[in-house]
Every structure is written in structure tokens, then in C-alpha cells.
Amino acid sequence: MIGVEQFYWAYLIIWAGIVLYVLYLTQRQSKITKEIKLLKEVIDGGRD
Amino acid sequence: MERRKLIDIVLVILAVVFVSATTLAAFYYAPLEPVDVLTVVEHESDYTGDDVRVKGVVHDLSGQDLSLWDISSPDPGITINVTYSGEGDLSTLASDGDTVYVVGRYDPDDGFSAKEVEIADDPDEPAGWTSPYSAKIFYFHVPAAWTSFLAFGVVLGCSIAYLLKGGQKWDIWALSSAEVGLMFNTVAVISGALWAKAEWGYYWDWNDAKLFSTFVLWLIFIAYVAIRSGAVRHESIPRVAAIFGVLGFAAVPISFISSRIWTSLHPNVVASSTGHLSSEAGTVLMLGVLAFTFVYATLFSRRTAIERSVMEIQDLKEKLEEEE
Numbered sequence: 001m002i003g004v005e006q007f008y009w010a011y012l013i014i015w016a017g018i019v020l021y022v023l024y025l026t027q028r029q030s031k032i033t034k035e036i037k038l039l040k041e042v043i044d045g046g047r048d
Numbered sequence: 049m050e051r052r053k054l055i056d057i058v059l060v061i062l063a064v065v066f067v068s069a070t071t072l073a074a075f076y077y078a079p080l081e082p083v084d085v086l087t088v089v090e091h092e093s094d095y096t097g098d099d100v101r102v103k104g105v106v107h108d109l110s111g112q113d114l115s116l117w118d119i120s121s122p123d124p125g126i127t128i129n130v131t132y133s134g135e136g137d138l139s140t141l142a143s144d145g146d147t148v149y150v151v152g153r154y155d156p157d158d159g160f161s162a163k164e165v166e167i168a169d170d171p172d173e174p175a176g177w178t179s180p181y182s183a184k185i186f187y188f189h190v191p192a193a194w195t196s197f198l199a200f201g202v203v204l205g206c207s208i209a210y211l212l213k214g215g216q217k218w219d220i221w222a223l224s225s226a227e228v229g230l231m232f233n234t235v236a237v238i239s240g241a242l243w244a245k246a247e248w249g250y251y252w253d254w255n256d257a258k259l260f261s262t263f264v265l266w267l268i269f270i271a272y273v274a275i276r277s278g279a280v281r282h283e284s285i286p287r288v289a290a291i292f293g294v295l296g297f298a299a300v301p302i303s304f305i306s307s308r309i310w311t312s313l314h315p316n317v318v319a320s321s322t323g324h325l326s327s328e329a330g331t332v333l334m335l336g337v338l339a340f341t342f343v344y345a346t347l348f349s350r351r352t353a354i355e356r357s358v359m360e361i362q363d364l365k366e367k368l369e370e371e372e
Contacts, residue, residue: 006182006246010239011071014188017235018343021228025350032357039364043371 052353059346066339070332074187078332102160103168104128106146112138114165130160141165182246185239186329191336193236193262195344199229200269200300202348207293210286216359219286222293223276224351228344230269237266257306258314265299272296 108115112132130150132138142148142165152162206222209215240259241251253259275289 004181006242007184010182010185010242011188013238013242014192014235017231017238018347021231021347022350025347025354029350029354029357032354032361035361036357036364039361039368043364043368 052349056346056349059342059349063339063342063346066335066342070187070191070335070339073332073335074184077328078184078187079328102150102154104148104150106142106144106148109139109142109144114138114142128160130162132162132165134163134165138165142167182243185243185246187332187336189236189239189243190333191340192232192239194337195340196229196233196236197300197304198341199225199232199344199348200265200297203229203269203272203293204297207290210290211294219290220352220355220359221348222290224348224355226269226272226276226293228347228351230266230273231347232340232344233262233266233269237262256314258303261299261303261306265296265303268296268299 106114114130114132115128130152132150133152147168149164149166149168150160150162151164151166152160154160202225203222206218206225210218210222240262244253244259245251272289272292275285275292
């Protein structure tokens with residue numbers, strides 16, 4: 001059937017793109033959360 | 049449970065459910081050819097009513113009847129019988145293997161009744177929808193494009209709100225929506241290029257109005273996201289970005305109507321008088337639109353959460369400097 005290959009590639013690329021973006025967001029959130037934790041520790045440590 | 053977390057969980061569940069439903073429907077339920085291609089390739093008419101022009105390859109010619117295969121309609125890749133009732137002898141007009149246009153009326157019960165038969169000048173010229181399986185890309189490509197338009201619409205709304213009222217919330221929403229919208233736009237462009245390869249034989253055509261205007265739209269929002277990437281830090285950046293977001297949105301309606309007013313092979317099957325979807329295709333398309341909208345809402349929520357955290361970091365740093 002004509003176009004089967006293109007359909008599977010398109011399907012794969014669409015969801016790969018979305019999953020990669022989700023991974024990017026997750027990685028960014030985790031980095032920011034660590035930074036917030038560190039800053040809070042520094043602030044609390046300074047007070048002590 | 050915190051309200052925001054609850055909304056996130058509901059959105060993720062809805063996104064997963066609708067994405068799964070769309071995938072199953074696109075693979076197993078949707079028809080191979082979602083569009084009544086006669087109306088796409090030819091003039092605006094209902095193919096069971098007015099005369100239409102169909103391109104096909106003569107498969108078998110005998111007497112005043114012929115069979116066409118690899119036709120552009122109503123189902124590409126199948127054979128239909130054509131009864132010729134026009135002037136002259138059909139055998140002098142066409143031969144087996146010729147790529148021809150036939151003009152006449154199509155009736156699902158009686159078949160195609162042709163009044164004219166003419167040899168196609170360029171047999172390689174795309175006849176329209178010739179790759180039935182690749183047409184399933186439609187169920188993901190169109191929702192991705194529509195979701196990107198929705199996202200850029202949110203950028204427009206939030207940018208206007210920011211310019212009128214100010215407030216960090218609008219700026220964060222505009223930035224988040226632009227980034228997520230850009231991702232969907234990229235997905236739509238790549239899936240569209242793959243579909244174009246299957247249907248038209250090439251990935252891209254710079255002279256095609258739809259493709260070119262979509263590329264411009266893509267560049268505009270790449271520029272928007274680049275401005276906001278943090279490479280340039282200035283207090284006027286949110287305001288500049290808001291103005292850019294409002295002006296940049298102009299590319300959305302241009303991209304949408306481009307194939308209707310300029311030269312483009314891109315079909316107009318949605319919100320168009322020339323394209324008709326079967327009810328099955330329409331159902332799967334709606335599922336896809338809902339699925340992508342929920343995915344957008346989920347990603348938008350995650351992206352705004354990141355931006356709020358970035359603001360929190362800035363507040364903490366200021367606090368630290370004050371304490372020092």
C-alpha cells in the first residue's frame with residue numbers, strides 16, 4: 001500500500017517530538033527544583 | 049491535594065486516554081482516504097451532482113468503455129469503470145497505459161459517465177490524493193497544526209492582556225504557550241513534509257503558499273522563543289515580546305487562508321466548501337483535535353510551573369542578596 005512507510009515515520013516523529021519535549025521540561029524542572037532547594041538551604045544556613 | 053496538582057493529573061489522564069483513542073481509531077477505524085478527493089482536485093462541486101474531472105491511468109480500453117486505475121478519486125488506487133458517451137471514438141482518444149483526464153458525472157451506483165476524455169499533458173503532475181495509507185497522517189498532522197494555532201492564539205490574548213493590564217501572569221502564559229505552540233508547529237511541519245513526499249513526490253516546495261506561510265509562522269515563533277530564552281536580559285523584554293506576540297499572530301490567519309487565496313497544492317478540507325470528510329474521518333479527526341488539545345493543556349501547565357519556579361529562584365536570590 002502506497003504511503004505506509006511515510007505514515008509510520010510521521011507517527012513516530014510526532015510522538016517522539018512530544019516525548020522529547022516532555023523530557024526536556026522534566027529535566028529543566030528537576031534542575032530548577034534542585035537550585036531552589038540549594039538557595040533555601042543557603043538562606044536558612046545564613047540565618048542559623 | 050493542591051488544586052493545581054489535581055488539574056495536572058486530570059489533564060494527563062485525559063491526554064493519555066484521548067491520544068490512545070486517536071491512535072487506535074487512526075490505525076483501525078479511520079478510512080484510508082479521509083477526503084472526497086474529487087472536490088479537492090477539481091472545481092467546487094458535489095461529485096454526485098455536477099460534472100467533475102478525474103485523473104487516472106487507462107487500465108483497460110474496449111469499445112466505448114474504459115477502466116481507470118490509480119485514479120485520483122473517489123478512492124485512489126482502485127479501478128473504476130467509465131462509460132464514454134462523448135463525441136468520437138474512444139480508441140482514437142486514449143490507449144491502454146495513457147494518463148488521462150475524464151470529465152463527467154460520478155454516481156456511486158451507476159459508475160462514472162464520461163463526456164470528455166483527454167490525455168494528460170504531464171502524466172507526472174500530481175493528481176491529488178494518490179497515497180491512501182499516508183493520508184492517515186491527516187489525523188495527527190491537522191490536530192498538531194490546529195493546536196499550534198490555538199497556542200499562538202493564547203499568545204495573542206495573553207500578550208494583549210499584558211500590554212493593557214501588565215502582570216507577570218500574562219507574560220508567563222504567553223511565553224509558555226509560544227514554546228509549546230512552536231513544538232506543535234514543528235511537528236505539523238515535519239509530518240506535513242512526510243505526507244507531501246508520499247502524495248506529491250517531494251518534501252517541500254518553496255513556491256507553495258501554504259508551505260511558505262507556515263514556514264514564516266514557524267520562524268516568527270522561533271524568534272519569539274529566542275528573545276525569551278534568557279540570552280538577552282532587560283526589563284523591557286516582556287513588553288517587546290508582547291508586542292512581537294501580537295504582531296506575530298498575524299501570520300496565523302495568513303497561513304490558514306493561504307491555500308485558499310494563493311497557489312497551493314495543500315488541500316482545504318477543514319472549514320472549506322471544497323473538502324468533505326466522511327463521518328468516520330470526521331470522528332477520528334475530532335478525537336485527534338481533543339487529544340492534542342489535552343496534550344497542549346498538560347504541557348502548557350508544566351511549562352508555566354517551570355516559569356513560576358524561575359521567578360521563585362529570582363525572589364530567593366534577591367532575598368539572599370538583601371540578607372548579605
